[in-house]
Amino acid sequence: MHLAVLLLCAVCVACVSGARYTPDWKSLDARPLPEWYDQAKFGLFVHWGVFSVPAFGSEWFWWYWQGSLSPEYIAFMLKNYPPGFSYAEFAPQFNAQFFQPDDWAEVFEASGAKYVVFTTKHHEGFTNWGSSTSWNWNSVDNGPHRDLVGELGTAIRKRSLHYGIYHSLYEWFNPLYLKDKQSGFKTQEFVFSKTLPELVDLVMRYKPELIWSDGDWEAPDTYWNSTEFLSWLYNDSPVKDVIVVNDRWGNGTYCKHGGYYNCADKFTPSTMPKHKWEKCNSIDTVSWGYRRNMKLHDLMDLPTIIKDLVFTVAYGGNYLLNIGPTSDGIIPTMFEERLRGVGAWLKVNGEAIYATTPWRIQAENATVPVWYTSKGKTVYAIFHTQPHQYSFQLGSPVTTDSTVVTLLGTSEPLKWAPLHSSGLIMLLPELPCNAAGAWAIKLDGVA
Numbered sequence: 133m134h135l136a137v138l139l140l141c142a143v144c145v146a147c148v149s150g151a152r153y154t155p156d157w158k159s160l161d162a163r164p165l166p167e168w169y170d171q172a173k174f175g176l177f178v179h180w181g182v183f184s185v186p187a188f189g190s191e192w193f194w195w196y197w198q199g200s201l202s203p204e205y206i207a208f209m210l211k212n213y214p215p216g217f218s219y220a221e222f223a224p225q226f227n228a229q230f231f232q233p234d235d236w237a238e239v240f241e242a243s244g245a246k247y248v249v250f251t252t253k254h255h256e257g258f259t260n261w262g263s264s265t266s267w268n269w270n271s272v273d274n275g276p277h278r279d280l281v282g283e284l285g286t287a288i289r290k291r292s293l294h295y296g297i298y299h300s301l302y303e304w305f306n307p308l309y310l311k312d313k314q315s316g317f318k319t320q321e322f323v324f325s326k327t328l329p330e331l332v333d334l335v336m337r338y339k340p341e342l343i344w345s346d347g348d349w350e351a352p353d354t355y356w357n358s359t360e361f362l363s364w365l366y367n368d369s370p371v372k373d374v375i376v377v378n379d380r381w382g383n384g385t386y387c388k389h390g391g392y393y394n395c396a397d398k399f400t401p402s403t404m405p406k407h408k409w410e411k412c413n414s415i416d417t418v419s420w421g422y423r424r425n426m427k428l429h430d431l432m433d434l435p436t437i438i439k440d441l442v443f444t445v446a447y448g449g450n451y452l453l454n455i456g457p458t459s460d461g462i463i464p465t466m467f468e469e470r471l472r473g474v475g476a477w478l479k480v481n482g483e484a485i486y487a488t489t490p491w492r493i494q495a496e497n498a499t500v501p502v503w504y505t506s507k508g509k510t511v512y513a514i515f516h517t518q519p520h521q522y523s524f525q526l527g528s529p530v531t532t533d534s535t536v537v538t539l540l541g542t543s544e545p546l547k548w549a550p551l552h553s554s555g556l557i558m559l560l561p562e563l564p565c566n567a568a569g570a571w572a573i574k575l576d577g578v579a
Contacts (some may be wrong), residue, residue, distance in 0.1 A: 135481075169294075176240055176241075184226060186222060233283045244478030252298060268335070299346070355382065378390050390407055437453065446494045488512065509577060517569060530578060537556070
């Protein structure tokens with residue numbers, strides 16, 4: 133059945149039943165977010181594709197080279213490749229010869245992440261599975277000659293992690309997209325012959341629990357037929373009860389419509405957002421894809437990552453941390469070191485992160501800066517600066533006679549005393565060393 137007919141049928145059934153989601157934002161935005169996503173708190177982003185072969189500048193290599201004609205990228209090509217070399221010639225070198233999905237999954241699990249979002253197709257259009265609408269520009273017909281999306285999904289699910297997919301709606305140089313763009317997006321040949329068939333194929337074949345949509349900003353959601361796709365996804369797809377989506381479904385939709393909000397890349401709100409949100413950030417602060425020319429000072433260190441994670445969770449968000457593997461399928465050692473460091477910290481302090489909710493106060497600057505999370509009647513105070521003295525004050529919690537204070541990672545309750553109308557002062561033990569330089573106080577029985 134033609135995809136347009138399939139979606140139309142789903143829409144018609146929704147209209148008749150009355151108990152389903154209709155293809156409009158009012159209805160779609162009313163869908164409750166599946167609980168697993170808010171409880172997970174921490175996920176990993178993986179940017180991998182043909183751009184990992186030149187591995188220079190960023191994953192936007194093709195665009196900077198032949199779209200915006202960046203002198204730096206042109207010079208790189210002139211110096212390192214023969215005249216007339218095309219971007220398509222990078223694809224056979226995307227060989228993934230050392231890609232071991234079970235090894236990746238082990239690292240991902242060790243990081244403490246609860247979900248993984250994998251690039252199925254970036255703006256270059258190369259698909260990491262055998263897409264029938266991307267002939268010879270996919271990882272089965274070209275490059276690795278492997279179904280990367282399927283192999284990684286199987287390995288990740290063996291570790292009981294949630295599997296999500298990143299998918300770019302548009303493609304920089306696809307002739308069909310450029311033709312639609314030239315029409316002012318009045319025609320939709322690219323959408324119905326490429327974008328929507330790919331999305332449905334990904335859902336039906338791999339049954340992802342999250343779709344991280346991107347590449348939407350040049351055209352309105354009506355061009356992408358986003359609401360029709362999402363109504364099918366929520367009503368009739370095999371993942372309708374668990375699927376989570378972001379907010380990038382057309383020009384003007386981000387931070388406004390969708391399951392959760394990404395807003396801008398590396399979004400960092402100054403006040404508590406009113407809607408569930410996610411901060412995506414990259415260990416390599418310059419690029420999402422792997423760069424051979426990255427420097428150590430370009431990478432987020434472990435304390436910075438933990439501080440970013442804690443801030444995000446305290447303000448009600450999820451944290452999606454990105455890595456870029458090499459073209460031959462290796463997770464760079466520095467990235468692995470960071471991921472395992474996060475996991476080591478979460479192994480001790482994870483109860484202050486996973487399945488928590490924002491407390492009535494997100495942060496305070498008491499003895500040292502503190503961020504708060506909560507779970508039922510338990511409040512967690514997380515700090516990143518070691519106090520100069522053993523006494524430690526918190527100004528916001530209201531204690532009772534039954535309040536118990538502990539330092540996560542230790543078993544003995546801490547000695548404490550109340551302060552005036554609110555707050556408490558406690559005696560800290562010798563803080564256990566950790567590479568993240570962050571600790572969490574657990575307060576039971578406070579308000």
